[in-house]
Amino acid sequence: MREESLFSRLLFFVNKVLALLTFLAYILPFLAPKLFPFLSVLTLLLPMFLIFNFIFFIIWLLQLKRKALLSGFVLLIGITFISKLYRFSDTNLEVESEDFTLMSYNVRLFNKYEWLPNKKVPSDISDVIQNYNPDILCLQEYTPNEEVRLRNFRFKNVEVEGDKNKYGQAIFSKYEIINRGKIDFPDSNNNVIFADIVKFKDTIRVYSMHLQSVKISTDIHEKLNESKSKFIFKRISEAFKQQQMQSELIKEHYLGCAYPKIICGDMNNSAFSYVYRNIKGEMSDAFEESGLGFGKSYNFKYYPARIDYVFAEKTFEIKEFITNNQVKLSDHFPVITRLKIKEKKEDKK
Structure with a gap:
């Protein structure tokens, strides 16, 4: 088995830190900011966390590596957060007189x-x-x-x-x-x-x-x-x-x-x-x-x-x-x- 490169190991370490921060950001909406005011700032960064998790998921998936499971799991757990970040199709229902x-x-x-x-x-x-x-x-x-x-x-x-x-x-x-x-x-x-x-x-x-x-x-x-x-x-x-x-x-x-x-x-x-x-x-x-x-x-x-x-x-x-x-x-x-x-x-x- 070929030994994994240093760059790949460093990249996956960053991926793991990102996953941890993302899970933390998932929890913060349920915690009052006055309890953890500094940590609450992470909620502003959650869109960026989700985007980078998706990038990591694609990187590992293209290499057919099991590492893709980490970011894939993070994105799956946060599916409701993704819908708050991005809508893939709009709804434009028929106009009625009561509208x-x-x-x-x-x-x-x-x-x-x-x-x-x-x-x-x-x-x-x-x-x-x-x-x-x-x-x-x-x-x-x-x-x-x-x-x-x-x-x-x-x-x-x-x-x-x-x-x-x-x-x-x-x-x-x-x-x-x-x-x-x-x-x-x-x-x-x-x-x-x-x-x-x-x-x-x-x-x-x-x-x-x-x-x-x-x-x-x-x-x-x-x-x-x-x-x-x-x-x-x-x-x-x-x-x-x-x-x-x-x-x-x-x-x-x-x-x-x-x-x-x-x-x-x-x-x-x-x-x-x-x-x-x-x-x-x-x-x-x-x-x-x-x-x-x-x-x-x-x-x-x-x-x-x-x-x-x-x-x-x-x-x-x-x-x-x-x-x-x-x-x-x-x-x-x-x-x-x-x-x-x-x-x-x-x-x-």
Whole structure:
């Protein structure tokens, strides 16, 4: 038998370390970040772990080596995580009169501080909204702007703070809003707002969330030294602990609501996190039901960051989901979903 090369042995050692980290990342969504704040950062890396495990699986498989079983087993165990990372085919069910569309978009203050060299961002965002023509529109990092045209919406819940520089969230609706409110987070500028909306004879509650930001630069070329890397790592850990508390406040609030519920917005965390699992609960993730591809919603170079979500209770049928990553008018991309309220059994009689 030919002796295995040093390179092959080193490669399989890396494969084993990767498998261990991947299994650890699988467990972390079930553990509160405040228990293991530094380890929780690994959930952000799980998409990369899955991709590299697939690469290792192919490498060993092409060489007809049993080593392929390790990454193959890792991928098999994490099959539910893979569906959160990538959708191979979308669902686009027939449009019916009972359907309604919801758009969620972190608009980054309509480029108020000119992060983008485009003076027309407010107007361009207005055009995007008008083109999709959603029935319900949820905007995070919203600020009043005269150039933003939202004339199709008769009803709204706008919650902004500040004197000169107003900042907050907004829900706009073509349907009547009969109740509105917000959930404030302690020691944070972020929050959740909600609106009870009457569609035909049904009342639904829509939450728009904006959780604590981890404040990671979108510039992959930014120079990182050791001290800065440790600072960023610590900052992410602290943000995750805050997000845990925020997610618990959201869940406590929506469990007290009897209406069918939709939760959307910028969660600032991955689909592999404790925070995602806690907020989603028994709801459906619209991307997992009807999305396509990676569902990347944050403009982070070379990494498929999906941090904007639409969760809907089983009362709703999710018929279509779109993430438009060609619209580069913010550091986020708009997400759009088409839904229908399922008929109740008594309605069919």
